Amino acid sequence: MQQNPVIQADRNSPLVPVISLSLFAVASGFLMSLIPLALDARGMSHDLASWLASVFYAGLLGGSLISARIVGKTGHRKALVAFLISVVGTVGLMATIAEPAVWLAARFIAGVAVAGVFVVIESWLLMADTEKARAKRLGLYMASLYGGSALGQLGIGMFGTEGAMPLMVVAALFSAAMFPPLVIRKGQPQAVAHTSIHFNEMKSLPAAAYIGCIVSGLILGAIYGLLPLELEAKYSHDQVGALMAIVILGGMAVQPLVSWLNSRVEKSLLMALFCLAGLLSIAMYEIATVAAGMMAGLFILGAAAFALYPVAITLACRDLSASKIVAAAELMLLSYSVGSVIGPVIAGEAMSVEGGLMFYLVICFAATLLYMLVSTKRNRSRGANGVDAALPVDI
Structure with a gap:
């Protein structure tokens, strides 16, 4: 069995990863919406947007395969x-350099590095002693990620989309995210033997966890990469930034509820409920006759879309020892990345017809809803309800 020196759940502090993640999320949220909106001003086609999103997630996929080994050799900080x-x-x-080939290469490399950031931060926070503590930390992680991402959307209105200035602001924010691990040297997980998950153990992880992460990637890859273009057809750049912020605020607002429900409701059923909410949100968006109804639909869409990944990853890690948490986080990120690579390409093709992006999201939510309901029924027939026993919260 392969071992690398990595992790100990020994009372590590969530302070460094949460502060760093918050700054990282502001920069990342700004950049994800900036890229598709900045193509015209730099003489590049809108058709490049879906490929820039897919190549980024391809890098995320590649990075998820190597990140745990890097963390094992160097430590989290x-x-x-x-x-x-x-x-x-x-x-x-x-x-x-405003050239399609350079941007594609840069986004691929960024994807590899971002995968490393996620594996470091997720595994750092998941090194808790109890299942409830993990769920609470993951809720904090998601709230920081989506809160920062929502704040980042406001950068479009503040700094625009033209010239080098918006990208330099993004670079400065990413640089600021380095200060917490550089300045605060205590609180990271201590090095112990980290055990890889072998193929037989991969098969034993719940299928619903894999499906949840893949579908999360299918949906979020399309939302981040293409929803700004969908909105741009009807609204100004400033309005697009505000509407994207509403989507991500929905993802942030739902995280305390996800954390509370994670240890009380069967996880496959919980994912089914969020998929149902996603379908309802799209119906609200499509039939809304006033701005408030449309914004409410986008808010609930964000809540539904961003809830799937934390539920899926806690399901995957539920029965694992601390030494396997990094490998599990890497595996779930790999599953998410597979969906994220495919999603923008399929959604980009769907956008060739009016309303194509929303139809794509309906298919994703509806298929996952059916699968999770079948999975719930199967679990109950086997006497496994997927609800964690009540444990004291210890963060």
């Missing part, structure tokens, strides 16, 4: 700094 330096370099490259 040093690995986080190294990955963030790589992200800053790619943004600087995009700011100085």
Whole structure:
């Protein structure tokens, strides 16, 4: 069995990863909406947007295969700094060279580095002693990620989409995310033997966890990469930024509810309920006759879309020892990345017809709803309800 020196759940502090993640999320949220909106001003086609999204997630896929080994050799703090330096370099490259090939290469490299950031932060926070503590920390992680992402959307109105200035602001924010691990040297997980998950153990992880992560990638890849273009057809750039912020605020607002429900409701059933909410949100968006109804639909869409991943990853990690948490986080990120690579390409093709993006999201939510309901029934017939026993919260 392969072992690398990595992790101990020994009372590590969530302070560093949460502060760093918050700054990272502001920069990332700004950049994800900026990229598709900035193509015209730089003489590049809108058709490039779906490929930039897919190549980024292809890098995320590749990075998810190697990140755990890097963390094992360097430790969480040093690995986080190294990955963030790589992200800053790619943004600087995009700011100085406006060529499709350069942007595609930069986004791929950024995807590899961002995968490392996520594996470091997720595994750092998941190194808790109890299932409830993990759920609470993951809720904090998701709230920081989506709160920062929502705040980042406001950068479009503040700094615009033209010239090098918006990208330099993004690079500065990514650089600021390096300060917490550089300045605060205590609180990271201590090095112990980290055990890889072998193929037989991969098969034993719940299928619903894999499906939840893949569908999360299918949906979020399309939302991040293409929803700004869908909204741009009807609204100004400033309005697009505000509407994207509403979507992500929905994802942030739902995280306390996800954390509370995670240990009380069967996880496959919980994912089914959020998929149903996603379908209802799209109906609200499509039939809304006033702005408030449309914004409410986008808010609930964000809540439904961003709830799937934390439920799926806690399901995957539920019965694992601390030594296998990094490998599980890497595996779930790999599953998410597979969906994220495919999603923008399929959704991009769907956008060739009016309303195509929303139809794509309906298919994703509806198929997952049916699967999770079948999974729930199967679990109950086997006497496994997927609800964690009540444990004291310890963060």
